[in-house]
Amino acid sequence: MKSHGRKSIQASVTPQDLIAGDQTLAGVWQATVLTLLPDAFPGVLGQSLTGKALKDGLWQLDAVDLRRWGEGRHRNVDDTPAGGGAGMVLRADILAKAIEDTRRPGPLIYLSPRGKPFDQAMARDLALGPGVTLLCGRFEGVDERVIEQYGIKEVSLGDFVLTGGEIAAQALIDATVRLIPRVLGNQASLEEESFSDGLLEHPQYTRPAVWNGREIPEVLLSGHHAKIADWRRAEAERLTKERRPDLWRAYTGRDSDEDQEL
Numbered sequence: 001m002k003s004h005g006r007k008s009i010q011a012s013v014t015p016q017d018l019i020a021g022d023q024t025l026a027g028v029w030q031a032t033v034l035t036l037l038p039d040a041f042p043g044v045l046g047q048s049l050t051g052k053a054l055k056d057g058l059w060q061l062d063a064v065d066l067r068r069w070g071e072g073r074h075r076n077v078d079d080t081p082a083g084g085g086a087g088m089v090l091r092a093d094i095l096a097k098a099i100e101d102t103r104r105p106g107p108l109i110y111l112s113p114r115g116k117p118f119d120q121a122m123a124r125d126l127a128l129g130p131g132v133t134l135l136c137g138r139f140e141g142v143d144e145r146v147i148e149q150y151g152i153k154e155v156s157l158g159d160f161v162l163t164g165g166e167i168a169a170q171a172l173i174d175a176t177v178r179l180i181p182r183v184l185g186n187q188a189s190l191e192e193e194s195f196s197d198g199l200l201e202h203p204q205y206t207r208p209a210v211w212n213g214r215e216i217p218e219v220l221l222s223g224h225h226a227k228i229a230d231w232r233r234a235e236a237e238r239l240t241k242e243r244r245p246d247l248w249r250a251y252t253g254r255d256s257d258e259d260q261e262l
Helices: 048-055 092-102 120-128 144-150 166-177 187-191 225-243 245-261
Strands: 002-004 007-009 023-025 029-035 059-065 108-117 131-135 153-156
Touching: 023 059, 029 092, 029 166, 048 059, 048 166, 059 092, 092 131, 092 144, 108 166, 120 166, 131 166, 225 245
Parallel strands: 029 059, 029 131, 108 131, 108 153
Antiparallel strands: 002 007, 007 023
């Protein structure tokens, strides 16, 4: 690997770099996506603040077409399930070649409904690292042996099934990239949003002060910052207790542990 200022050049037979051709930015958070649908990227990631940050070089995205390692005239990458059954399975030998040729520093993740649930804590951990390589499944998924061989971490966005991992990959990248310094215009907003301290976010309001007979809570117009903070905290706790009892249990349990330590 050669480095030229902020640019680093790495030999590869595959990356479809969406910003700078065959170059990667040295020291920049890197998302590499192994997919059968490279044209799906950057998608929504190329819009708004994440898109601006992508263009500004605050992070980088490579969408890599798995069919580059496919076999035969049709660049086949899958085969029928061993033991029979419907659908097709992505082949371990094909995926191994793709991983070996494109993987960069950072965890290797397979988007899978049987994986560990993705949450804000995981997004923060990923944002602190050098980047991530994401494997997007299609059809009936991937050969289990490649997961075992490379110690691939399976991550789920929820208890539902998508036609492929591309939408899940974009959601994971979006949640992570926004935590990278300078991506958001106001980093302080991260401190008050949902899950930042184990609670859902408090309700938000803006002008007009009265709409359809509904008024903004008086305390928010008082200018009394301590009272506003208390109100927001109380509302966050109320909403969490009502809507996410699982989060509320974790939150109150955490507080109890902290009290014991004190």
